[in-house]
Amino acid sequence: MRRFWLSSLPMIGLSALAIYEEYRQVGVSAYIFMAFCLLFTIYFSIPLLKRPLYGYLLLAITAVGIDLYHSEFSNGFVLLLCFYFVVDSIQRLEGLEYRVFLLVQLLGAVGLLSAQGKMSVEWGILLLLVGYPLIKLQDLVEAYKQKEDTYERVLNEYRTLKRQAHESERAARLEERTKIARDIHDSVGHKLTALLMKLQMLTMKNEKEEYKDLKALASDSLEETRHAVKALQTEENEGISSVLQLIRKLESESHIFLDFTLKKGVLSAHLSNQQNVALYRVLQESLTNAMKHAHSQEVKVVLALNAIGGLTFKVTNKLHSSEKWQWGFGLTNMKKRVEELGGKLNVYQREDEFVVDGYLPVEGEEDELQNLTR
Numbered sequence: 001m002r003r004f005w006l007s008s009l010p011m012i013g014l015s016a017l018a019i020y021e022e023y024r025q026v027g028v029s030a031y032i033f034m035a036f037c038l039l040f041t042i043y044f045s046i047p048l049l050k051r052p053l054y055g056y057l058l059l060a061i062t063a064v065g066i067d068l069y070h071s072e073f074s075n076g077f078v079l080l081l082c083f084y085f086v087v088d089s090i091q092r093l094e095g096l097e098y099r100v101f102l103l104v105q106l107l108g109a110v111g112l113l114s115a116q117g118k119m120s121v122e123w124g125i126l127l128l129l130v131g132y133p134l135i136k137l138q139d140l141v142e143a144y145k146q147k148e149d150t151y152e153r154v155l156n157e158y159r160t161l162k163r164q165a166h167e168s169e170r171a172a173r174l175e176e177r178t179k180i181a182r183d184i185h186d187s188v189g190h191k192l193t194a195l196l197m198k199l200q201m202l203t204m205k206n207e208k209e210e211y212k213d214l215k216a217l218a219s220d221s222l223e224e225t226r227h228a229v230k231a232l233q234t235e236e237n238e239g240i241s242s243v244l245q246l247i248r249k250l251e252s253e254s255h256i257f258l259d260f261t262l263k264k265g266v267l268s269a270h271l272s273n274q275q276n277v278a279l280y281r282v283l284q285e286s287l288t289n290a291m292k293h294a295h296s297q298e299v300k301v302v303l304a305l306n307a308i309g310g311l312t313f314k315v316t317n318k319l320h321s322s323e324k325w326q327w328g329f330g331l332t333n334m335k336k337r338v339e340e341l342g343g344k345l346n347v348y349q350r351e352d353e354f355v356v357d358g359y360l361p362v363e364g365e366e367d368e369l370q371n372l373t374r
Helices: 002-025 030-048 052-069 076-088 095-115 121-205 209-233 239-254 273-292 329-340 365-373
Strands: 257-262 298-305 311-318 344-349 353-360
Touching (some): 030 052, 052 095, 239 273, 273 329, 273 353
Antiparallel strands (some): 311 353
């Protein structure tokens, strides 16, 4: 709405000046007042028309009629109104329609000048010098619109292809996981079942404690194999959803109290598969360390987006001893994994808390599209 009124200010201002000029010269007649009312009605109705050209042509005819009503003087503000209509139509008329309207306006200006005996070679050259840049300006506007349309079309196609590629990748991963699960079930599962049956027969013949232990071990191995097969056949969780599942699992199994905060924009962040895995492993290692080494039941996890669009993470847990920490295999591997993706990981100890924080660079779809077009 604000843009509409701002674009209408020149029209309102020039019309007010034209009416004042009429009043100053000969007075405002009922015809002139009605003509300006018609001018405003047509102008504000143009956005509702299927063919805006017709509205602009009516504007031109009405403006010329206003100026020709008094043959004894020429209202310069009416001519400026006609020029404003030409400029305003650049955004709404395309190609040939704009050229037709511009030609009508130029012919109208020539007619007005001729009727008042003011037409000369100088005026003709001036009209041509004004008309040519306007045509070029309209060409630039048209080219810009086409470029925007092309960009939107390419961006939509890119999003569609990216979504299809992601779905194909997920389907391929699920198919591979299903194949591995089937192989495990057909080979390891059957052999463990056969082993369990033989141990059962040995136990029935000779109730030795060693046979019972072996039978229990084989039974546990078979059960773990079944769980592994079931997990492989289930589609994996990705991104923030996998992080939420990890936190929910650790909180329920270890009775840890988690203060988990997701800042604005995190759920819609576009993470690659490698970034998803890295974030998952970082939080998993951090929470595991908090439970094992800090003996803390209170852990605070914060995920947010920084000013440049990167995903930041911070895991803080209380310390109950002043023993200094050392870089272990888990922390070292975690730091290397993050840095390989262009991120950064900081691990430090304060007086009463242990902190793991860092960030991962995140690219939006538009940034990825720009990288592809470079």
